[in-house]
Amino acid sequence: MTPANESTAKVLRVWEKNAPAYDRQIALLERVWFTGGRQWLGARAQGRVLEVAIGTGLNLPHYPAGVVLTGVELSPAMLAIAQRRAADLGRTLDLAAGDAEDLPYDADSFDTVVCALSLCTIPRPATAIAEMRRVLTPGGRLLLLDHIGSSWPPIRAAQWLVEQATVRAAGEHFTRRSLPLVEAAGFEIVERERVKAGTIERLHARKPAAE
Template sequence: MTGATAKQRRVWDRSAPNYDRQIAVLERIWFGDARDWLGRRAHDRVLEVAIGTGRNLDHYTPEVTVTGVDLSPEMLARARRRAADLGRAADLHEADAEHLPFGDASFDTVACAFSLCSIPNPRGAIGEMWRVLTPGGTLLLVDHIGASSTPLHAAQWLTERLTIPLAGEHFTRRQLPLVEAAGFEIVETERLKAGTIERIQARKPG
């Protein structure tokens, strides 16, 4: 585990007790129906990367099987409680998104929501998502990204001068070029909230 990854584990372990309360506010005013969007498109064997406290669990259809990984043991503990409360079977593992502990072509869907913004090596994580997807499999990403508005993008860049060293949180990253560079076929993209939220559905050829 790199130093940056170990730092992220500490950040998310510390954040875990208050995460659900804090993120709920952002979801109401900023993220919209992103979790519903993701859940409706997931199918068959689903891997959720950086599952956190499991906030997507009740958005998946009953027909899919859910496996989840997260770097933080404290976040995973809360995800396990949420799964139990929902009566939702979920196979949850402590793991690094850049080194997924699964064989090639193990999943039909890989999903990641609001997490590539803080994964130290997003290119490496997307490469791992490619590896564990079956040919023809679906990649679903939702994240906050650099705004399409120049003044707002500049404000995000200034914010990053604090958030990157403190918490590894990026606001001007954009995942779409990395997804395309990895070889995925883009099925659907949408930018919302002045371009600060992006949804991506992509397909691994095969």
């Protein structure tokens, strides 16, 4: 696929390069920072599930057996690893290369949309959230997990400093927060949790059943 803009192209280049080492690089953070987040998402997913920016498929072990899974990912290299993980787990799912800001699915196609640790790098997160809303059925669930700016000022200041390098190098933000964008997109907030000094946020939101 050809990215629509240079920011997305940069993100694609980063993930294509880092895909083979990604699972090893994130393993420690999974244990000490993102603890329990993927399980939290999986416990709330139901029906026809779309995972946006599925990456290497680290959420796959946590989805209930009865859901119908679809995954979309910008990086073909990451997608290939997700496919192998699904095969190892014996899970059947549809995987496609695609951009979170222009999802290749019809409106009202999914009961649940999941996005984990990815809105921090998507160049236009408001556009991506609008796309997630579009493909959700009325009353459908949006489940998000991401790192955000800490509720503790000293930690947030350190995150801001780190961000000055990571945004330039990989498009990764540490002080972004999805909650205002989700609310602005017209979702109803069902659950909201902040953990790890407020640096990790878990969101469960609902697309209104009637417009």
